[in-house]
Amino acid sequence: MSKAQSTPPERPTTLEYPFLRREFLTALETSGSACAETGWQPLHIVAGDDPKKITMPLYLKDHSMGEYVFDHAWANAYHQSGLNYYPKLVSSIPFTPSTGPRINGIQSAEGCYTNIMEQVLERAAEQDVSSWHILFPSNENLQGFANQPLLNRHGVQYHWFNRGYACFDDYLAAMNSRKRKMVRRERAQVAAQDITVSVELGEQIDDNTWQLFHQLYQRTYAKRNGSRGYLTEEFFKQISVTMPEQIAMAVARKKDRAIACALYFFDDESLYGRYWGSLGEYNHLHFELCYYTGIEFAIRRGLTRYDAGAQGEHKIVRGFEPVCTHSLHWIKHPEFRQAIDRFIHQERIAVAQHIEQATAILPFKTDDLPLS
Numbered sequence: 001m002s003k004a005q006s007t008p009p010e011r012p013t014t015l016e017y018p019f020l021r022r023e024f025l026t027a028l029e030t031s032g033s034a035c036a037e038t039g040w041q042p043l044h045i046v047a048g049d050d051p052k053k054i055t056m057p058l059y060l061k062d063h064s065m066g067e068y069v070f071d072h073a074w075a076n077a078y079h080q081s082g083l084n085y086y087p088k089l090v091s092s093i094p095f096t097p098s099t100g101p102r103i104n105g106i107q108s109a110e111g112c113y114t115n116i117m118e119q120v121l122e123r124a125a126e127q128d129v130s131s132w133h134i135l136f137p138s139n140e141n142l143q144g145f146a147n148q149p150l151l152n153r154h155g156v157q158y159h160w161f162n163r164g165y166a167c168f169d170d171y172l173a174a175m176n177s178r179k180r181k182m183v184r185r186e187r188a189q190v191a192a193q194d195i196t197v198s199v200e201l202g203e204q205i206d207d208n209t210w211q212l213f214h215q216l217y218q219r220t221y222a223k224r225n226g227s228r229g230y231l232t233e234e235f236f237k238q239i240s241v242t243m244p245e246q247i248a249m250a251v252a253r254k255k256d257r258a259i260a261c262a263l264y265f266f267d268d269e270s271l272y273g274r275y276w277g278s279l280g281e282y283n284h285l286h287f288e289l290c291y292y293t294g295i296e297f298a299i300r301r302g303l304t305r306y307d308a309g310a311q312g313e314h315k316i317v318r319g320f321e322p323v324c325t326h327s328l329h330w331i332k333h334p335e336f337r338q339a340i341d342r343f344i345h346q347e348r349i350a351v352a353q354h355i356e357q358a359t360a361i362l363p364f365k366t367d368d369l370p371l372s
Helices: 022-030 072-080 112-127 139-144 168-173 177-192 207-225 233-242 285-301 313-318 334-360
Strands: 054-056 059-061 088-091 131-135 151-161 195-201 247-254 257-266 270-278 305-307 321-331
Touching: 022 233, 054 112, 072 334, 088 112, 112 131, 112 321, 151 285, 151 313, 151 334, 168 177, 168 285, 177 195, 177 285, 177 313, 195 285, 207 233, 207 247, 207 257, 207 270, 247 285, 257 285, 270 285, 285 305, 285 313, 321 334
Parallel strands: 088 131, 270 305
Antiparallel strands: 059 088, 131 321, 151 305, 151 321, 195 247, 247 257, 257 270
16 A cells, blocks of 8 residues: 555544535545435536535435425426426535535635526526525525525524533533433433443444444434435445544444444534434433433533434424524526415414424523523
C-alpha cells in the first residue's frame, strides 16, 4: 500500500452540519443509495469548474420516496389533470429529514441566492420539470430565498433542547413528577432485562458492529413496510472511514451479545438520531437507544439540541418539543401554483395549532416550560 493510500484523511477541527459534507453526499451516490438508478440523478449546482465543490445539492427525481416532505397528493392532482408531475428537481439530503444548510459556504454572498435561482431554473427548463423543492433548509437559507418565487410550506418535528443540564438527572428534575417516574421506570425495565447500553464513537465501531447495524437497519424497514432500506451496506462502510469523527453508535448488549443499535451523527451544536434496529422485541429498548441514551450523550458533549428524526408524537411526553420545519417550492404551472399555495396556507394554520397544543402538554414543570 502506498503512503498516500495509508495516510488517513484529514479531520476537520470544527464539526459542522454533517449531511452537507462532500464525504456524506459522495457515499450516498457512489454506494448506489442515491443515484440515477434509484431515482436520484445528481445535477448539483457547483462552484466554478470543480464538480467536487457542491454549492447546492440538486437531484432530478421521478418519484417522491425518501424525502419526508410528502407531496403525493400534488402528484395525484397533476395526474388527474392529465399533466406530469415527474420529473421534478429536489434540493435535499437524500433520506435525511434534518434541518440544516442546503448551500455550502456562500450564504452571505451578495446575489448568491438570485444566482442559484437562475441556475436552477435553467436546469428546470433543460429537464422540463414541473417543480423544484428545497427540503428542510436552515433559517439562513429561508431568509436568503425570501425574495424568490418560492412557496414556504410548514411541517413539524420534535427536538430535545439542552437547557444547561449537567447530567440526565438534571433533565429529569425539570420534568413533572409523573413523567419523571415514567422515564425512570422505562429505563429500569431495560436494565431489568439484563441489557446494557454503551455509546461507541466512530473510530471505535468495528466492522462486525457495522455489519450487524446494517442488518438491523434492513430488518427495521422489512418489519415496518416489507421493503428494503434506502441505504446500502457500502454506504455505511464508506462513512465509517471518511467521517468517523461525526458518528456515534449506541449498542445494546444482552449477555455480551449485541442485540440492538442506534446510529447518531453530530456536529458542534446538535445530535442527529438517524437509524436504529433490534434483533427482537424488548420493553422500552427503542426509547432507551433512540431517546434517553442520545440525550445523555448530548449532555456529556455539551450539545444544545437533539434532532431524533421525523414524526413520533410519543416524543412529546419524553421532553421533545415541537418545532416548525420548512420546505420551499417553485411550481411552474401557474394554476397549480395557486392551488398549492392555498393548500399550504391552510396546512400552515393546522401546523401552528398542533405546535401550540403539543407545547401545552410538554412534561416540564411550569417554570421550565420553553418560552413561546
